[in-house]
Amino acid sequence: MQPVRTGQDQRREIRLRKTRALLNNPLDLAVNYSIAREPATIEEAFGLVYQAYTEVGLQAETDSRIRFTKYHVIPSTKVFVAVFRPELTKPEFERGHVNDNKQVVGTLTLVLDSSLGLPVEQVCGTEIQEMRDQGAKLAEVIALAIDPQFRRHNVMMFLYKIMFEYARLKGVTDICCAVTKRHIEFYRDILLFRPLGQLLPYSAGNNLEVQGHVLNIDHAFGDSKATYSTEGFDANVHDFFFAGEIELSMNEGAPWDTATIDYFLTQKTRFLDTLTPEEKAKIRAEYALRNLVFPY
Secondary structure (H helix, E strand, O other), X not given: OOOOOOHHHHHHHHXXXXXXXXXXXXXXXXXXXXXXXXXXXXXXXXXXXXXXXXHHOOOOOOXXXXXXXXXXXXXOOEEEEEEEOHHHHOOOOOHXXXXXXXXXXXXXXXXXOOOOOOOOHHHHHHHHHHHHHOOOOEEEEEEEEEOHHHOOOOHHHHHHHHHHHHHHHOOOOEEEXXXXXXXXXXXXXXXXXXXXXXXXXXXXXXXXXXXXXXXXXXXXXXXXXXXXXXXXXXXXXXXXXXXXXXXXXXXXXXXXXXHHHHHHHHHOOOHHHHOOHHHHHHHHHHHHOOOOOOOO
């Protein structure tokens, strides 16, 4: 007897089929994924986030036309980028021109828990603290944005894959995120996140309602295997995220140097003026833990 397929199973299968159908698209093959290291690439990523967030009302317009947060200044925070290189779409590309007209077409940021806390605590602080008290090592995904021309491709899934591998390398046990109402179904049904707290206005998101969500990595291994490692699914999210060895030589890049900090906090924006003395003290302490100096 064939098992009864629920509506949720059918929606999941349709989405996964669409994902797999794009895997060998030439555009996908010309997109590379990494941790951003150059200030120009980081700025381009912040600009992409600003554009995406203003479109949906998560960000008010500003003169700087970039979006970043105090958590980006913490030295353990990493900005992941998807960079499209048009030269790589040619059957015979020239290596000397591979970086011509390159473009950031996707980005997300992983914030490791620190003395500054996590952004999502604004809407589910009690739940996050309970997880800390139970020994969880937390991180949060923020600042996710995909170029509109690449939203039908696999950019988001591959960004999540490289972020997920990095989080596992760093010993993270639980990955958190703040999810708007329109994206809750995707995070729960496809990525298998679980809800934390309630839908609440989020001041960091221009007061749009968001709900905290969390993915426990150990649970995700079992949940994704049970969900996807069966007949009937054309794509296997479990294997996508968990199969194979983690790449131990991932190039993390260095924390921001003084010139980069100064550029983003005082030249490109006046973000430094928004930091409280307590926040500056916590940021300085995070730098001191790594024998580095925060200049403010």
